[in-house]
Amino acid sequence: MAEQSKQDYLQFLQASVVSKHWWKDPVFLVAMMIAVLLHLAILSIQFISGSSSPMSTKDVTIAVHLNNDKVEDADFLAQKDQKGDGELKQKHSKTTPIPVTAPDSSMGEQQQEMLEQLSQKKALDFQERMLMTTLSWQKQSQDEERKKTQDQLESQRQSRAAMIASIEAQFAQRQQMYAKKQKVKTVTDIQSKQDASAAYLDRFRQKVELFGNRYYPDAAKQQGLSGDVRLMVILNAQGGIRAIRLLESSGHPILDEAAKASVRRAMPFGKFDVGMKDISELRIVRTWRFDAKDSMFNVQ
Numbered sequence: 001m002a003e004q005s006k007q008d009y010l011q012f013l014q015a016s017v018v019s020k021h022w023w024k025d026p027v028f029l030v031a032m033m034i035a036v037l038l039h040l041a042i043l044s045i046q047f048i049s050g051s052s053s054p055m056s057t058k059d060v061t062i063a064v065h066l067n068n069d070k071v072e073d074a075d076f077l078a079q080k081d082q083k084g085d086g087e088l089k090q091k092h093s094k095t096t097p098i099p100v101t102a103p104d105s106s107m108g109e110q111q112q113e114m115l116e117q118l119s120q121k122k123a124l125d126f127q128e129r130m131l132m133t134t135l136s137w138q139k140q141s142q143d144e145e146r147k148k149t150q151d152q153l154e155s156q157r158q159s160r161a162a163m164i165a166s167i168e169a170q171f172a173q174r175q176q177m178y179a180k181k182q183k184v185k186t187v188t189d190i191q192s193k194q195d196a197s198a199a200y201l202d203r204f205r206q207k208v209e210l211f212g213n214r215y216y217p218d219a220a221k222q223q224g225l226s227g228d229v230r231l232m233v234i235l236n237a238q239g240g241i242r243a244i245r246l247l248e249s250s251g252h253p254i255l256d257e258a259a260k261a262s263v264r265r266a267m268p269f270g271k272f273d274v275g276m277k278d279i280s281e282l283r284i285v286r287t288w289r290f291d292a293k294d295s296m297f298n299v300q
Contacts, residue, residue, distance in 0.1 A: 212262025
């Protein structure tokens with residue numbers, strides 16, 4: 001078909017050359033373009049596909065003849081009962097050069113042991129973290145409980161302090177009210193005879209000196225102790241003792257206690273005189289003078 005197309009194309013060219021002004025013929029130009037495109041398409045198909053000749057194959061048959069005779073002196077020793085052949089100076093065994101070894105079970109045990117160790121380590125780490133977290137929580141809870149207890153104690157202390165302050169204020173107020181209602185007289189020296197309390201104070205002095213010298217302390221006599229003791233004796237309207245306060249010590253506890261004891265032994269001192277009816281409390285400040293030479297004392 002290709003050869004026929006080429007011949008037609010050549011005849012067409014010859015006819016065109018013979019004719020004059022062929023390039024002006026439109027039918028000729030269209031036919032020429034179609035012929036050129038057709039030849040290019042045929043050449044492209046042949047170039048792409050190419051020509052391949054079928055490959056010739058040959059079958060080779062190899063015949064193997066087995067010999068039943070046993071080879072005694074073989075240069076190679078085959079596996080099992082196979083026979084060997086060849087010429088070498090030494091006999092070689094046709095076996096696998098590297099021995100086939102069974103899988104080492106120790107490797108699996110080591111891996112298992114390593115996995116167990118890792119698992120134990122992870123478990124220990126987790127337990128340690130849990131322990132640290134628990135201890136942290138416990139410490140935080142203890143700190144909060146301690147702070148709460150301290151706050152409660154501080155609140156109670158403040159409440160008690162406020163209550164004490166309130167009681168003290170009430171007591172001071174009552175004391176002031178009592179002082180306004182009651183008249184307290186303090187005598188610090190010998191009163192004149194015209195004073196309403198002069199006679200009462202003289203009886204007080206005589207009675208104290210009487211009982212005090214009667215029970216003069218033997219230890220003071222033996223040791224020859226002398227000294228002055230200044231006391232404040234507070235009497236109520238009935239002549240009873242409200243308090244005895246040591247204002248100045250003699251330096252000898254025996255003499256200090258003897259002075260106080262003389263007042264206690266001499267009580268009661270009787271009701272206040274009629275002229276002392278406005279006095280609710282009498283405070284007597286006197287000096288008890290002890291003389292070791294005569295083993296006597298007097299109230300001044």
